[in-house]
Each structure stands twice: as C-alpha cells, then as structure tokens.
Amino acid sequence: MSSISLKNVSVAYSNRKALKSVNADFPAGSLSMIIGLNGSGKTTLLKTVAGLVDYDGNVLIGGRLVDDVQPNLRGVSYVPQNNALIPSLKVQWNIALGLIDRVRDSRAVEKRVEEVAQTLGIEHLLNRYPKELSGGEARRVAIARALAFDSDIILMDEPELSVDVQTWQIILNVVLKTRRGDKTAMLATHNFEDLMPYVDVLCLLHEGNALFVGSPANLETENLPSDVRVWLGSAIRVDDLECDEGDFCVVFLDGREIYAGPRENHVRGYRRVLVLPKHATVDQKGVLKGRVIRRIGYHVGHIITVVEINGQELVVTSRETLPDGATVGLSVEKAIPLGGVR
Amino acid sequence: MLVFFLIWEFTATYLIPVPKTIFPSFTQVIWNFTDQSFLLTLLSNYSQTLLRSSLGFIAGFLSSFLTGLVLSLKHTASDYASPVATLMFSVPSVAWIPVLIVLVGVDEFRLPLAASFMCSYPPILYGMINALRTFDRDQLDIAAVYCLKHRTRYRFVILPQLMARVLPSVKTEVVMVWKTVFVTEMLVLPNGIGYLSLIYASTLNMDKLIAVVLALALTLVSINALIDRLEKKSSRILGGVDEQHLP
Numbered sequence: 001m002s003s004i005s006l007k008n009v010s011v012a013y014s015n016r017k018a019l020k021s022v023n024a025d026f027p028a029g030s031l032s033m034i035i036g037l038n039g040s041g042k043t044t045l046l047k048t049v050a051g052l053v054d055y056d057g058n059v060l061i062g063g064r065l066v067d068d069v070q071p072n073l074r075g076v077s078y079v080p081q082n083n084a085l086i087p088s089l090k091v092q093w094n095i096a097l098g099l100i101d102r103v104r105d106s107r108a109v110e111k112r113v114e115e116v117a118q119t120l121g122i123e124h125l126l127n128r129y130p131k132e133l134s135g136g137e138a139r140r141v142a143i144a145r146a147l148a149f150d151s152d153i154i155l156m157d158e159p160e161l162s163v164d165v166q167t168w169q170i171i172l173n174v175v176l177k178t179r180r181g182d183k184t185a186m187l188a189t190h191n192f193e194d195l196m197p198y199v200d201v202l203c204l205l206h207e208g209n210a211l212f213v214g215s216p217a218n219l220e221t222e223n224l225p226s227d228v229r230v231w232l233g234s235a236i237r238v239d240d241l242e243c244d245e246g247d248f249c250v251v252f253l254d255g256r257e258i259y260a261g262p263r264e265n266h267v268r269g270y271r272r273v274l275v276l277p278k279h280a281t282v283d284q285k286g287v288l289k290g291r292v293i294r295r296i297g298y299h300v301g302h303i304i305t306v307v308e309i310n311g312q313e314l315v316v317t318s319r320e321t322l323p324d325g326a327t328v329g330l331s332v333e334k335a336i337p338l339g340g341v342r
Numbered sequence: 343m344l345v346f347f348l349i350w351e352f353t354a355t356y357l358i359p360v361p362k363t364i365f366p367s368f369t370q371v372i373w374n375f376t377d378q379s380f381l382l383t384l385l386s387n388y389s390q391t392l393l394r395s396s397l398g399f400i401a402g403f404l405s406s407f408l409t410g411l412v413l414s415l416k417h418t419a420s421d422y423a424s425p426v427a428t429l430m431f432s433v434p435s436v437a438w439i440p441v442l443i444v445l446v447g448v449d450e451f452r453l454p455l456a457a458s459f460m461c462s463y464p465p466i467l468y469g470m471i472n473a474l475r476t477f478d479r480d481q482l483d484i485a486a487v488y489c490l491k492h493r494t495r496y497r498f499v500i501l502p503q504l505m506a507r508v509l510p511s512v513k514t515e516v517v518m519v520w521k522t523v524f525v526t527e528m529l530v531l532p533n534g535i536g537y538l539s540l541i542y543a544s545t546l547n548m549d550k551l552i553a554v555v556l557a558l559a560l561t562l563v564s565i566n567a568l569i570d571r572l573e574k575k576s577s578r579i580l581g582g583v584d585e586q587h588l589p
Contacts, residue, residue, distance in 0.1 A: 052483045071486040078487045084480035088502035097498065101490030149488060 001028035001182050002062035002075060002152040004049055009057035011044050011208075018044040020208040021057070026186060026201050028062070028152075031179040033195055034188040036205035037231065042188035043081065045205065046155045049186065050078045061153065077146035079156040083138045085130035091141050092117075092126040098149035116144040119177075121170060135162030143171060153184045160191040168194070196274060197265035197337045204228070217272055217339035222313050226296040229315050230304045233276040235338055236312045241266055251335050254310045256287050258335045265337045273335035275314060277304050282318035286329030290314060292322045366549035374553040383538065384557060391523055391534040392561075394451070398458025399519045403512065406463045410470025410508075414500065424471050430464035435522045439529065450533065454526045458519040465515050466508065473507035509573040516569065517562050524558065 004026040011019040019041045026032045034042045047053045049061075051071040059066050066074050077098065085094045095113045103109050117123045120140040130138060139162060146154050159171050168191075176198055178185050189195065196202075196216060204212040204219075206228055212219055219235040221228075238251040243263045250257040251273055260266070260273060277299060290307035297304045302317045307328065314330070322328060347368045354367035362370060374380050413420040438460040446452045477500075485499040527536025535554050542551035 047483070050483070050487055052486060071483075072488065072490050076487065078483065080480040080483060082478075082480050084478060084484045086481060086484070086499055086502070088506075089498060093498075097484070098488035100498070101494050145484075145488070 002184055003028040003030075003060075004032075004153065004184060004186070005058075005060040005063075006045075006048070007058040007060070009045075009048055009055050009059065011041070011048055011053050011055045017208050019048065019055070019205075022205075022208075022210045024201075024203055024210055024213040026184060026203075028184055029179075029182060030184055030200035031175065031195075031198055032184075032186045032201040032203060033192055033199045034186060034203045034205060035190070035192050035232075037227070039207075040205040041208045042205055043157050044208075045203070046078065046157055046186060046188055049153070050074065050076050050155055052078075074153075075151045076153040076155055077149040077151045079142045079146045079154075079159060081157045081161060083130075083142035085133075085138055085141055085145075087130050089129075090126070091122070091128050091130070091133070094130065094141055095126075095144045095148050097145055098151075112148050112150075113144075116147045119147065119174060120144045136164055136167040139163050140167060140170065143174060147174070147178075152182070153186070154178055156185070156187045156189075158189055159187060160189055193276065193336055197261065197339075204232070215339065216274075217270055219272075219274070219338055221274075221315075229306070230277065230297040230299050233274055233280070234313060234315045235272060235274050236314060238271050238273050238335065241271065251337075253332065253335075254288055256332075258332045260335045260337055267337075267339050270337065270339035272338045274338050275332060275335055277302075277315045277317045279334040280314055280316040280330060280332045282307075282316055282322065282328045283331040284329050286331040288330040288332060290316070290328055290330050292324055292326045292328060294324055295321060363546055363548055366552060370549045371552045371556065374550055380550060380553070384535070384554060387533055387535050387538045388557060388561075390450075391520070391527065391536065394454035394534065395458055395516075395520050395523045398455045398523065399462050399516055401455070402459040402462030402515075402519070403466055405459075406466035406470060407508075409467055410474065410504070411496075413471060414474050414504075420471050420474050423467070427464055427468040427471055431468040433464070435461035435518055436525050439522070439526055443530065448530045450531055454523045454531065454534070457522050457526045461519045461522040462515045465511055465518075469508045469511035470504065473504050476507065477503060506573075509569060513566055513569045513573070516565050520558065520562060520565075 006022050006024045009019055009022045010017065022045065034045055036042050044053060048055050049059060051066065051069060051074050061074055086097065092113050095116060096109050099109045099112060113126070114123065117126055120143060122137065122140050122144060125133060125137055125141065133141065139159065143156070143159065146156070159175070160168055163171065172194060175185060175187065179198065187195065199216050201214065202212065202216040202219060203210055206225060211224060211228065221232060221235045224232065236253070238253050240252040241249055241260070243249040247263045249260045249263055249266055251260045251271070282305070288309060290309035293306040293308050293313065295303055295305050296315070299317070302319065303321055305316055305318055305322055307314050307316050307330065309330065316330060351368040354365050358365050413423055439457055442453055442456045442460065446456050481499055481503065485495040489495040489498065523534065524536040527534035528540045531537050535558060539551055539554050542554065
C-alpha cells in the first residue's frame with residue numbers, strides 16, 4: 001500500500017496556472033475523491049500524481065520522493081477521461097497493456113485479463129476492437145486495464161462519464177472493492193453524491209486551489225466561494241439518525257425527517273450530512289421553516305439562495321427571488337452522509 | 343468501367359471521323375499487348391520506371407519516416423522542423439526536376455532517383471509532423487504509464503497511430519512519384535515509359551501510346567489498391583497482434 005503526498009505542487013499550462021501550491025495527503029489504502037467545477041484542476045492533479053505533467057513542488061508516493069521517477073515506474077494505474085483505448089488492439093490486449101513488459105508467463109497474463117474482465121462483466125468483449133464498444137463498455141475496459149496492472153495506486157478521471165446506471169453501479173462496486181483491498185484510490189468526479197459516504201479524503205479544488213483537503217466529516221461549506229456553494233450545497237449537522245428494518249435511514253433536521261440512504265452509509269456517531277441545492281427547495285407547503293439570508297446565484301433556471309435554519313446555513317433552490325429576511329417553507333428530499341464508512 | 347470501354351470502342355469505330363492512327367479503338371489498343379516486340383519494349387522500359395520510382399520512393403519514405411520518429415522523441419524538434427517541411431512540401435514535385443538536373447546531372451539513375459526522393463520525402467515528413475501533432479495525448483499518457491519499454495510503446499501505441507495517419511498521404515505520394523519519374527523520363531532520359539510515350543507520340547503511334555498510358559494507369563490503380571489494403575491492416579501488422587492469443 002502506498003500513501004500519496006503533494007507538497008506545494010503547482011502546475012502551469014502556458015500562462016494559466018492549473019494548480020496553485022496544492023498541499024494534500026492521501027493515506028495508504030484510502031479512497032480519495034477530487035471534486036471541483038470544470039477547469040478547477042482535477043485532471044491535472046491526477047496527472048501530477050501519475051507524473052504526466054511537469055510540476056513545481058514535490059510528490060511523494062509511499063513516502064518516497066518521485067519527482068524524477070518516470071510514470072511507468074511510479075506504481076500507478078490511470079484511467080483517463082476519454083478511456084484512451086488503443087484502437088489497433090483488441091480489448092484483451094488493451095487490458096493486458098500494462099502486463100506485456102512485466103509478466104513473462106502468457107498463461108498468467110491471460111488469467112489476469114480473464115479475472116478483471118469477469119469483475120467488470122466484459123468477458124464477452126475480449127475479442128472486440130475498441131471501435132466496436134459502446135461508451136459504457138469502453139469505460140469498463142479502461143478500468144479493467146487499470147485493475148489488471150495491479151498497482152498500489154489507482155487514479156480515475158471522471159469514471160462516471162458516459163455510463164448508464166447499471167454500469168455506474170458496477171464501477172462503484174469495483175471502486176469500493178479496491179478500497180476494501182490494499183489499493184489507494186483517487187477519483188476525480190462530478191458524481192460525488194454516490195461516493196461521498198465512502199470517501200476517506202475529500203479534496204475540493206477551485207481555480208487550482210485546494211479549498212479543502214481532509215475527511216468529509218470535517219467539511220465546512222459556509223466560507224466557500226458562492227459559485228462553489230451553488231453546486232456543492234451545504235454541509236450541516238443533523239440531530240438524529242434512524243434506520244428502518246428495510247435498512248433505509250432518515251436523519252432529523254429541526255425535528256423533521258430527511259431520507260439519508262442505506263444503513264451501510266452511516267457510521268455511529270457521525271451526524272453531519274451534505275445537502276445539495278437540488279435536494280433542498282423552497283416550497284410554501286414545506287414543513288421546515290427557514291429565514292432567507294441572501295441570494296448567491298443561479299443554476300439551470302433556478303435561483304440559489306442561502307437560508308438559515310436552526311442556526312445553520314442551508315443552500316436552497318427557489319423558483320423566484322426571495323426577499324432577504326423572509327421566512328420560507330422548505331422541503332429537503334435527501335441528505336448525503338459525510339464521514340468515511342469502513 | 344466496361345461501359346466506358348464500350349463507349350470508347352463504339353465512338354472510335356463508328357462516330358469520330360478521324361483516322362484510326364489518331365483515335366484508335368479500345369480493341370486496337372489492347373491488341374498491342376499481344377504484339378511480342380511491343381511487349382518486350384514496354385516491359386524493358388517499364389522495369390526501368392518501376393525501379394526508379396520504387397527505389398526513390400522507398401528512400402524518401404524511409405528517410406522521412408525515420409526523421410519523423412526522431413522528431414517524435416522531442417516535441418520542440420518537430421516545431422522547428424515543421425516550417426521547413428511545409429515550405430518543401432509546397433514546392434510542386436516537378437519543379438525540382440530542373441534544379442536536380444543542375445545538381446546531379448542528366449544521369450539515368452541518379453536524376454530520377456533524386457526526383458522521386460524529393461517528391462516523397464517532404465510530403466511524408468510533413469504528414470508525419472502533422473500526425474505527431476494530432477496524436478491522442480491521452481493514448482501517449484497511457485503508454486507512458488503502462489508500457490515499461492520504449493519498444494512496446496512504439497510498437498503498440500505510436501507506430502499504429504502514425505501509420506494510420508501517414509498512409510493516406512503515402513498513397514498520394516506514391517502516385518506522384520510515378521508521375522514525376524514519368525515526366526523526368528519524358529524530358530531528359532533515354533529510356534523508361536515516359537521516354538517511350540514521347541517516342542510514340544512523336545511518331546503518331548497513338549494505339550501504342552495509349553497502351554503505355556493504360557499500363558501506367560493500371561499500375562497506379564494497383565498500387566492504390568495495395569496501399570488501401572495495407573492501410574486497413576497496417577495497425578494490426580505493426581502492432582504485431584496475434585488475432586487470437588495474448589502474449
């Protein structure tokens with residue numbers, strides 16, 4: 001198992017700084033999630049760890065300085081955004097790419113390819129060429145290639161891209177399996193909703209700056225820039241947690257229950273959740289009462305407003321502009337538990 | 343194609359009121375291929391043209407491909423080479439002939455070889471440089487992360503991509519090489535099908551002249567078809583991928 005540390009890492013493309021003095025530690029065997037708006041530096045951060053971009057500062061893998069180490073010797077596997085499958089190679093060869101120079105025994109290579117193909121449900125695709133695959137299938141092949149490589153560190157850039165719900169579930173299971181295993185996984189993603197409960201380290205990037213690095217349980221959103229709050233929402237404290245026999249849980253905010261996912265997402269003692277703006281809407285029939293603080297932006301035709309509820313700030317969606325100080329009714333559909341589940 | 347030949351035959355035989363020596367029919371042209379002396383003359387000159395074109399093209403292709411590979415090692419090098427390749431690429435290949443006549447002299451072998459080299463080297467190098475620039479960056483990243491050896495990187499990732507991008511221009515250039523050698527032979531050389539065409543034209547042997555042109559056309563069509571096939575299979579051949587088994 002290998003930890004990853006970034007010390008004052010900066011990356012510049014021409015005149016634009018993609019990463020600005022980023023400091024971050026990702027412990028060995030952890031699942032880390034890099035989130036941020038487009039252009040915030042997520043891909044660049046992954047490429048920095050992989051050694052695929054020139055950077056200032058230091059990167060340590062397993063406590064060893066790797067600034068002068070070539071990508072193929074860093075012990076990382078990488079799934080880029082566009083899969084980058086080699087068009088001239090059949091799927092089985094694409095998966096075996098990392099093993100060609102490393103494993104002499106062809107039976108062992110074949111066995112490894114079959115194993116990972118089975119894990120991702122792509123055994124039937126092994127003899128196809130990349131152009132014969134759908135977007136979701138290509139994604140699974142790219143992930144299979146990374147798994148077959150069997151490195152200590154796996155880096156995935158937006159694994160949710162162009163996959164349907166079923167494929168995403170398969171990928172999610174694979175990611176969680178690597179977490180239970182001995183790999184250190186880093187994912188850059190926009191789909192943080194599903195992964196958040198399982199994440200050990202959350203890295204929030206904004207315009208190349210790391211605004212937050214640490215356990216999601218410690219995430220504070222009140223001082224984040226408005227444009228970040230508009231999509232990220234609010235991390236708040238809730239009162240209680242109850243799970244029914246069907247394993248679904250609810251948390252209580254101001255005495256009202258909010259759906260909070262399955263029991264496995266919760267850790268005893270954690271009472272912090274993330275509420276996305278799309279899950280918190282101003283509704284005159286809403287049973288939660290809040291006081292409007294200020295409008296902070298727009299999102300797909302809706303107005304995003306900060307409302308105070310029970311002494312905490314909640315970012316909500318409304319259809320109309322609300323006067324500051326007004327009392328409004330709110331409906332909160334879902335709360336995403338924050339805090340690593342093991 | 344058959345319709346074209348039928349129209350030609352019909353037009354030459356019944357419609358155009360000119361002597362057969364000026365506008366021969368299709369069968370008259372084809373009949374020449376049964377004439378042993380014509381066939382021997384054609385083959386002897388054709389072999390000269392074939393040798394010149396092939397050697398010149400192979401030399402140009404290999405040199406440009408190797409230059410391209412060297413440039414692929416360093417991105418900045420291809421940036422410097424690009425304007426020169428663009429400039430040379432812009433010069434029409436036949437424009438090199440007078441320059442080369444002065445530089446290498448009217449030599450039966452060196453002149454057409456140099457002409458066909460100048461015809462193939464700049465465009466293929468230009469194609470290589472552009473191919474390098476439009477490489478899928480992510481695929482190179484993948485090669486850098488997963489492939490331990492340079493050889494594997496070139497064999498599985500870089501060469502197949504390069505070939506896929508360069509082969510279409512190779513197809514054009516191989517035809518251009520034949521045309522350039524043909525013109526060179528017409529202008530200054532004492533043999534080759536270019537020379538033969540000029541002789542038949544000056545003696546008004548239209549049926550034989552068209553037979554030579556037909557042989558040239560067939561050659562170029564065959565070369566195109568061959569490169570088409572190669573283009574489709576190149577990446578697999580270069581990747582060295584066994585269809586069924588892993589390494």
